[in-house]
Amino acid sequence: xxxxxxxxxxxxxxxxxxDHVSLQIDPGQIVSLLGPNGAGKTTFIRCLAGIxxxxxxxxxxxxxxxxxxxxxxxxxxxxLPDFPFLFxxxxxxxxxxxxxxxxxxxxxxxxxxxxxxxxxxxxxxxALRPVNSLSRGQAYKAGLVAMLAVDREVWLLDExxxxxxxxxGIDAFKRHARAAAGRGRTIIxxxxxxxxxxxxxxxxxxxxxxxLRAFDTLDRLRELAGDKNNVLEExxxxxxxxxx
Amino acid sequence: MKLHAPxxxxxxxxxxxxxxxxxxxxxxxxxxxxxxxRPNRFGWVFRPLYGCxxxxxxxxVTAQTGHLATGLGLINLWLFTLLTFHTAALWACLNASxxxxxxHLLPVPDGRIFRWQLQKYFRSTFFALMDLGIAFGVLxxxxxxxxxxxxxxxxxxxxxxxxxxxxxxxAAARLPRWPFQFMSATMILLxxxxxxxxxxxxxxxxxxxxxxxxxxxxxxxxxxAASLFQLLPADxxxxxxxxxxPIAAILWTTRDSLRRLAGxxxxxxxxxxxxxxxxxxxxxxxxxxxxxxxxxxxxAIEEIIQTRRFLEPPLWPQRGWLEQRLWRWLTPxxxxxxxxxxxxxFPIAAPWKSILRNLAIALVGAGAAGLxxxxxxxxxxxxxxxxxxxxxxxQFFSQGRAFQPMxxxxxxxxxxxxxxxxxxxxxxxxxxxxxxxLPLVLAFTATAGCLTALMTGFPAVTGMIFGLKIGGLFFGxxxxxxxxxxSSGTNDNTRFTFRTVALGAFIxxxxxxxxxxxxxxxxxPAPLPAWALWGGAVLEAYGFYWIYSWFYNxxxxxxxxxxxx
Numbered sequence: 001x002x003x004x005x006x007x008x009x010x011x012x013x014x015x016x017x018x019d020h021v022s023l024q025i026d027p028g029q030i031v032s033l034l035g036p037n038g039a040g041k042t043t044f045i046r047c048l049a050g051i052x053x054x055x056x057x058x059x060x061x062x063x064x065x066x067x068x069x070x071x072x073x074x075x076x077x078x079x080l081p082d083f084p085f086l087f088x089x090x091x092x093x094x095x096x097x098x099x100x101x102x103x104x105x106x107x108x109x110x111x112x113x114x115x116x117x118x119x120x121x122x123x124x125x126x127a128l129r130p131v132n133s134l135s136r137g138q139a140y141k142a143g144l145v146a147m148l149a150v151d152r153e154v155w156l157l158d159e160x161x162x163x164x165x166x167x168x169g170i171d172a173f174k175r176h177a178r179a180a181a182g183r184g185r186t187i188i189x190x191x192x193x194x195x196x197x198x199x200x201x202x203x204x205x206x207x208x209x210x211x212l213r214a215f216d217t218l219d220r221l222r223e224l225a226g227d228k229n230n231v232l233e234e235x236x237x238x239x240x241x242x243x244x
Numbered sequence: 245m246k247l248h249a250p251x252x253x254x255x256x257x258x259x260x261x262x263x264x265x266x267x268x269x270x271x272x273x274x275x276x277x278x279x280x281x282r283p284n285r286f287g288w289v290f291r292p293l294y295g296c297x298x299x300x301x302x303x304x305v306t307a308q309t310g311h312l313a314t315g316l317g318l319i320n321l322w323l324f325t326l327l328t329f330h331t332a333a334l335w336a337c338l339n340a341s342x343x344x345x346x347x348h349l350l351p352v353p354d355g356r357i358f359r360w361q362l363q364k365y366f367r368s369t370f371f372a373l374m375d376l377g378i379a380f381g382v383l384x385x386x387x388x389x390x391x392x393x394x395x396x397x398x399x400x401x402x403x404x405x406x407x408x409x410x411x412x413x414x415a416a417a418r419l420p421r422w423p424f425q426f427m428s429a430t431m432i433l434l435x436x437x438x439x440x441x442x443x444x445x446x447x448x449x450x451x452x453x454x455x456x457x458x459x460x461x462x463x464x465x466x467x468x469a470a471s472l473f474q475l476l477p478a479d480x481x482x483x484x485x486x487x488x489x490p491i492a493a494i495l496w497t498t499r500d501s502l503r504r505l506a507g508x509x510x511x512x513x514x515x516x517x518x519x520x521x522x523x524x525x526x527x528x529x530x531x532x533x534x535x536x537x538x539x540x541x542x543x544a545i546e547e548i549i550q551t552r553r554f555l556e557p558p559l560w561p562q563r564g565w566l567e568q569r570l571w572r573w574l575t576p577x578x579x580x581x582x583x584x585x586x587x588x589x590f591p592i593a594a595p596w597k598s599i600l601r602n603l604a605i606a607l608v609g610a611g612a613a614g615l616x617x618x619x620x621x622x623x624x625x626x627x628x629x630x631x632x633x634x635x636x637x638x639q640f641f642s643q644g645r646a647f648q649p650m651x652x653x654x655x656x657x658x659x660x661x662x663x664x665x666x667x668x669x670x671x672x673x674x675x676x677x678x679x680x681x682l683p684l685v686l687a688f689t690a691t692a693g694c695l696t697a698l699m700t701g702f703p704a705v706t707g708m709i710f711g712l713k714i715g716g717l718f719f720g721x722x723x724x725x726x727x728x729x730x731s732s733g734t735n736d737n738t739r740f741t742f743r744t745v746a747l748g749a750f751i752x753x754x755x756x757x758x759x760x761x762x763x764x765x766x767x768x769p770a771p772l773p774a775w776a777l778w779g780g781a782v783l784e785a786y787g788f789y790w791i792y793s794w795f796y797n798x799x800x801x802x803x804x805x806x807x808x809x
Contacts, residue, residue, distance in 0.1 A: 042653045046802070046804070049661075049662075050661075050799075050803070051657055051661050051662075051802060051803045051804055052802045052803075052804070053799030053800065053801060053802055054799070067797060067798070067799060068666070068667070068796065068797050068799060069666060069667070069668070069797040071664060071666045071669070074664035074666075075664050077664075079662055081650075081652035081653060081657070081662070082652055082653055083650065083651060083652040085650050085652075085657075085659050085662035085663065087587050087645065087659075090587055093545070093548070093549070093554045094554070094587070096554070097554045097555050098583055098584050098587060099663065100555065101555070101579075101580040101583055101584075102580050102581070102584055102663050102664075102665070103663075103664075104577075104580070106555045110552070110555060111549050111550055111551075111552050111554075111555070112550075114549055114554075115546060115549045115550065118549070124545060124546070125545070127545045127548075127549070128545060128548075158652070158653060
C-alpha cells in the first residue's frame with residue numbers, strides 16, 4: 001500500500017507539529033521516524049491513522065485521499081500506540097478475538113496464527129489472564145500480538161522499543177516485521193533509539209520542529225554525511241546545535 | 245496535610261522562573277505551554293452567581309406562595325442536585341484522579357493519600373457552603389430576622405452543608421453503582437426545561453412545588469437541615485425539631501462511610517512475573533495442592549485456541565428474548581462491533597425488570613402515602629418516577645465502552661478511534677440497541693404519564709399522550725446523545741478557531757431549538773400544531789446528528805483531547 005503525504009500541516013495553536021510535510025512511502029518498507037521530543041513524530045502517526053486531522057494538505061493511500069469515512073482504507077492499516085488500546089479487565093485472548101472480529105481476520109487459520117504468536121511472545125501461559133494483571137511490557141505484547149494476528153498492510157507503531165518489552169519480545173517483533181515487509185507490508189514506527197533505527201529500518205525519516213529534515217535510506221544518508229559511522233548521531237547533534 | 249517539601253518547592257519554582265525569564269526562547273515556550281494547558285482561572289468569579297441565583301429563586305417562590313417551606317423545598321432540590329454531583333465527584337477524586345498514579349509512587353501509606361484526596365474534594369465543596377449561606381441569608385432578610393437569628397440561619401447553612409458532605413460520603417460508600425451523573429443531568433435538564441417554558445409552566449411548577457415541598461423536605465434527607473429554618477420565624481412550626489435525630493444519625497455515619505471508602509480505594513499497579521514453565525513430570529510429582537487454586541495451563545489454553553472457542557460469538561444474545569431479537573437484527577459487521585462496544589454483554593431484560601420493579605414499588609409507596617395525604621402520595625410518586633426515569637435514560641442511552649478514553653502519548657483518545665470504526669456504523673449499532681427498547685420506553689412513559697395524570701386530577705388519556713410524546717423525545721434525544729458521545733472524545737471545542745466557533749454555534753442553536761420545539765410540542769394546547777412541533781423536534785435532533793457527522797467525517801477536529809485535570 002503506497003502512502004503519500006501531500007503538504008500536510010498540523011498545528012496545535014501556534015505550534016506547528018507538522019509543517020507542510022510531503023513524502024511518499026512505497027510498500028514493503030520499514031520506516032523509522034526520528035526526531036527530538038516534541039518534533040512531531042506522534043502527530044505524524046496520528047495524521048496517518050486519521051486521529052489527528054491535518055489543517056492543510058492530504059494523506060493519501062494508494063493515491064486515494066484518506067478521510068475518516070473511508071473505512072475501506074482505514075481497515076487496511078493498524079495503529080498501535082505507546083499504550084495499546086485494550087480492554088484492561090478482559091483477558092489477552094478475549095482482546096485478540098475482539099480485534100480479529102473487528103478486522104474480519106477470524107477466518108480459517110486464525111487459530112494457528114494466534115497460537116504461534118502467543119508462543120513467540122511468551123504470552124501463551126498468560127492468555128486467559130486479564131490485561132490489568134500484566135506488566136506494562138506484557139500488556140504491550142498483547143497489543144502487538146493482536147496487531148500481528150490481523151496483519152494489515154500498514155503497521156503504525158508509536159515507540160515500540162520503549163514499551164517495556166523484554167529483549168526476546170523485541171527480537172520476535174523484529175523478526176515478524178522483517179517477514180511482513182518481505183510480504184509487502186509497510187511498517188512505520190517512531191523511536192528515540194538511534195542504533196535500533198540504524199539497524200532496523202529501510203528508510204529513516206527525521207522530523208524536527210514539524211519539518212521533514214531527511215527521508216532517505218541509511219546508505220544514501222551515509223553518502224551525504226561527514227561521519228559515516230555515526231550518521232544519525234551526527235544529524236541529531238546538528239539539530240541540537242541549530243536549536244541552541 | 246503536606247505531601248511535599250514547601251521550602252524545596254519554593255526554591256525550585258524560583259530557580260525555574262529565573263531560568264525561564266533569562267531566555268527568550270524558554271519564555272515563548274512557557275507561554276505556549278501554559279496557554280495550551282491553562283485551566284479555567286475565572287471560574288471562581290462566576291461561581292458565586294449560582295448562589296445568588298439560588299437565593300433569588302428561594303426568595304421568589306417564598307414571596308409568591310407565602311410559604312417558607314416552598315423556598316426551603318427549592319433549596320432542598322438544589323442540594324439534592326448538588327448531592328448527585330458531589331457523590332460522583334468524591335468517587336472520581338478517590339478512584340479516578342489523574343494524580344493517583346503519581347501519588348502512589350511516593351513513599352507514603354495509602355491512608356495518607358486517601359486523606360490528601362479527601363482534602364482536595366473537601367476544598368472543592370466550599371462553593372456549596374457559599375450557595376447555602378447566600379440562600380439562607382436572603383430568606384433571613386426576607387423574614388426581617390434580628391442579628392442573632394441571622395447567626396442561627398448561617399449556622400443552619402453550615403449544618404446543611406455538613407449534611408451534604410455526610411450524605412455524599414454515605415452515597416459514595418454504600419451506593420457506588422447508582423447512576424449519579426445521570427441523576428444530576430436529569431435534574432439540570434428539568435431545571436433548564438422549566439426555565440425555557442417558564443411563561444407556560446412557571447406558575448404550574450411553583451404550585452406543584454408549593455404542594456409537594458413539605459413532604460419533599462421530609463422525604464429527601466438533603467432537606468432535613470434546611471427544614472430547621474422553620475423554627476426561626478415568629479410563626480414557627482415545632483415539628484422540624486424532631487429532624488435533629490435523623491440529622492445526627494446521618495452525621496454519625498460519616499466516620500463509617502469514610503472508613504469504607506478508604507477500604508475500597510486501593511490503587512495498585514500489578515507487576516507479575518511470568519509463571520515458570522511447569523513440566524508434566526514435575527506437575528505429576530507435586531500432585532494437586534489444596535492451597536493453590538487449579539489454573540489452566542498452556543495445554544488447556546492451546547486447546548481453547550485450536551478449537552476456535554475463543555473466536556465464538558459472545559453468549560449475551562442467548563440471555564433474553566429481546567437480546568436474541570437484537571442479535572438477529574444485527575449485520576455480521578454490527579455483531580463484531582457489538583462485541584467490541586459491549587465486551588461484557590448488553591443486557592436488556594434484567595435492567596428493564598429492575599425499572600418495572602422500582603416503578604411498582606413507587607406505585608405501592610404512593611398508594612400507601614396517599615393514606616396520609618394527597619401531597620405525600622404525589623411526592624412519593626414523583627420521587628419514584630424520577631429514579632425510574634433516570635434508570636430508563638441510562639439504559640436507553642447506553643453506549644457501552646466504545647467512547648472510553650484511552651490515555652496515550654499525553655492525550656486521551658476514544659478507544660473506537662484505534663480500530664477503524666466509522667461514525668455511521670457505530671451510531672447505527674447504538675440506534676438499533678435503542679430502537680429494540682423503544683416499545684418498552686414508550687410503554688413506560690405512557691404508563692408513567694397516565695399515573696401522574698390520574699394522581700394530579702388530569703384525564704388519563706392526556707397523561708398517556710404526554711407520556712408517549714416524552715418517549716418519542718427520548719428517541720430524538722438519542723441522536724443528540726450519540727453526537728455528544730462522539731464529541732466527548734474530540735477536541736472540537738478546545739480551540740478558538742472559526743471552525744470550532746461555527747461548531748459551537750451550531751450545537752448551541754440546534755440544542756436550544758430542540759428544547760424549544762420539544763417544549764412547544766408537549767405543552768401547546770392545540771393538538772395538530774403540537775404534534776407537528778413534536779415531530780419537528782425529533783427531526784431536528786436527527787438533523788443535529790447528521791450535521792455533526794459531516795463535521796466529523798470532514799476532519800474538522802481531532803479524535804483526541806487533553807485529560808481533565
